[in-house]
Amino acid sequence: MNAFLYYIKRMHHFAGKGLYVNVVGRAIVSLLEGAGILLLIPLISFGGFVQVENVSGKIMELFHFLTRIPESFYLPLVLGLYLFIVVGQTFLQRYLSIRDARIRENFSRHLRLDIYSSLLNSRWSFFLQKRKSDLVNLLTTELARVLGAINYFLQLLSHIIFTVIQICIALWLSAWLTLFILACGLVIGYCSKSLIKRSNKLGKQTSKLGETYMAGITDQINGIKDIKSNTLEHNHVNWLQSLTEKMSEEQINYVKLRSDSQLIYKLSSACLIALFIFISLKTFSAQQDQVLLLILIFSRLWPKFTSIQSNIEQIAASIPSCRLVRELLQECQKEKEKVAVSIETENKTAIKGSFQCQNVSFRYNKTKEECVLDNINLHILQNQITAIVGPSGAGKSTLIDLLMGLNIPEKGEVLIDGSPLTEENLLALRNSISYVSQDPFLFNTSIRENLLMVKNTASDEEIWEALQFSQGYEFVKELPHGLDTVIGDRGVRLSGGERQRLVLARALLKKPSILILDEATSALDVRNEAKVSRAVEELKGRMTVIIIAHRLSTIRNADAVIVLEKGKIVQQGSYTQLSKEKGHLFNELLQSQAQAVQ
Numbered sequence: 001m002n003a004f005l006y007y008i009k010r011m012h013h014f015a016g017k018g019l020y021v022n023v024v025g026r027a028i029v030s031l032l033e034g035a036g037i038l039l040l041i042p043l044i045s046f047g048g049f050v051q052v053e054n055v056s057g058k059i060m061e062l063f064h065f066l067t068r069i070p071e072s073f074y075l076p077l078v079l080g081l082y083l084f085i086v087v088g089q090t091f092l093q094r095y096l097s098i099r100d101a102r103i104r105e106n107f108s109r110h111l112r113l114d115i116y117s118s119l120l121n122s123r124w125s126f127f128l129q130k131r132k133s134d135l136v137n138l139l140t141t142e143l144a145r146v147l148g149a150i151n152y153f154l155q156l157l158s159h160i161i162f163t164v165i166q167i168c169i170a171l172w173l174s175a176w177l178t179l180f181i182l183a184c185g186l187v188i189g190y191c192s193k194s195l196i197k198r199s200n201k202l203g204k205q206t207s208k209l210g211e212t213y214m215a216g217i218t219d220q221i222n223g224i225k226d227i228k229s230n231t232l233e234h235n236h237v238n239w240l241q242s243l244t245e246k247m248s249e250e251q252i253n254y255v256k257l258r259s260d261s262q263l264i265y266k267l268s269s270a271c272l273i274a275l276f277i278f279i280s281l282k283t284f285s286a287q288q289d290q291v292l293l294l295i296l297i298f299s300r301l302w303p304k305f306t307s308i309q310s311n312i313e314q315i316a317a318s319i320p321s322c323r324l325v326r327e328l329l330q331e332c333q334k335e336k337e338k339v340a341v342s343i344e345t346e347n348k349t350a351i352k353g354s355f356q357c358q359n360v361s362f363r364y365n366k367t368k369e370e371c372v373l374d375n376i377n378l379h380i381l382q383n384q385i386t387a388i389v390g391p392s393g394a395g396k397s398t399l400i401d402l403l404m405g406l407n408i409p410e411k412g413e414v415l416i417d418g419s420p421l422t423e424e425n426l427l428a429l430r431n432s433i434s435y436v437s438q439d440p441f442l443f444n445t446s447i448r449e450n451l452l453m454v455k456n457t458a459s460d461e462e463i464w465e466a467l468q469f470s471q472g473y474e475f476v477k478e479l480p481h482g483l484d485t486v487i488g489d490r491g492v493r494l495s496g497g498e499r500q501r502l503v504l505a506r507a508l509l510k511k512p513s514i515l516i517l518d519e520a521t522s523a524l525d526v527r528n529e530a531k532v533s534r535a536v537e538e539l540k541g542r543m544t545v546i547i548i549a550h551r552l553s554t555i556r557n558a559d560a561v562i563v564l565e566k567g568k569i570v571q572q573g574s575y576t577q578l579s580k581e582k583g584h585l586f587n588e589l590l591q592s593q594a595q596a597v598q
């Protein structure tokens, strides 16, 4: 419940006075509706069903003035009053519904933005601990359920206001009869407590199944090529079959729950009305008109009671989602990168681009003794090309993440331009870096937009220049719409090599002082890779270039080579020098690659 109240408090804080205006408005609507019902008495009296002179004390007092009005004015006056009330109530209702929707939508937007920006501003280590599909699930399905719960709350509020006011009118008409009905209502409400508990339990199941579904589907769609080429479709369809069985069962349980609750309320309302008429006429000897009005009021109230019960059940079912999303928000707050605060005030501090690692050690899993990087000492010089090589799993990408400030060393220090890398200079560093990963990331939009993402003021000339550098010029020129060609989801309409060339061009367009290429040319053919290597060589003296490469032929022109093995630096020096050190890892790697080529 606390998790749900958290959002209500936030909405209260966000909407402020607006929320109270709606509450007062709803109260007025309910009063008008009550007045409309009461007006029915003089209306039906005109039809001769009930004589105004014969109506019970309270109602008579209210409509006494009618006896003094000439008969010819009576009907137009009452009808006019009735129309005025109904029209006023309808317009006010419409106005309030729009206001409610505005509050709800604005708050939804505020919440979505808050959660998404909190997530984006979290530390890299936070993302390493999370499954992507869980985050997607939280930001889509679970968040939608939280927003649904807020909507149910607003509905609940309006139902409660209506109910309270109608009950007050009923109390005024006949306190005993109303108290009797309310007591019955409370007993039914108490008995349906278990329905709310069942709802909450089902809500937990929904969240769990939703998470499993999202995780499975995401993994499988990402690995669709492997699934198809290894004819694994059957296994995955079986997986979905058993999961959807559980999901259907859970949905049916929901419907059963809702129907149970409707059933209880409908049956009990029929019994109550019958009992009520009997008792009111026999025991309380109530007046006809009083009974008629009370029946009218309560027959309108019962559906509200059902809606209140249903709203409470729906809120109870959404509480697990509220908890999950709140936990995500709290984790993001805890993991917030301080640097993110000043992201708008773009930090222009120039970073020259020299790196030092002093006794740096790092572990992903703090419970494991073994370090992924162990006592690393290195110096990457400004405006030089430095290559990091080593077998798979040696820690190359982890080292790059440390240099970019994504990973924080457990021991030791990273220095940038001689100063310790802290949250103060992290933004400046990131602004100076262009990073190209092994898995090039492109959006499903035009090539131009994909490139302009890093520098929206770049001219076409600059874009073509960057494409020339990355050897992407020719293939983009040949596309029917050139730079305006829309590439598919994550660039799938392009080959792996073409995607890499676009991402490389994008990296260059930013005009960084540090260019980091993590296996960035692995998908290029030998000819294009050689061309890119030559282009990278031309960057020497203009920016610091750090290259991770498995194909050692691509780093021949590096000024320095760092060789990593099992998280330790085993060799450092120039390419020529290291290639001559027989019996060492670099030479072995060179030999094995030369043999593989033959």
Ligand SMILES: Nc1ncnc2c1ncn2[C@@H]1O[C@H](COP(=O)(O)OP(=O)(O)OP(=O)(O)O)[C@@H](O)[C@H]1O
Pocket (backbone or CB within 6 Å): 128, 364, 365, 372, 390, 391, 392, 393, 394, 395, 396, 397, 398, 399
């Ligand atoms: N997020 C992570 N959580 C836990 N361990 C990780 C994580 N990322 C990498 N590792 C482990 O850290 C070690 C170094 O990984 P890293 O990706 O840095 O190696 P690499 O040299 O870049 O490998 P490759 O050449 O295959 O890309 C590996 O043993 C890997 O299993």
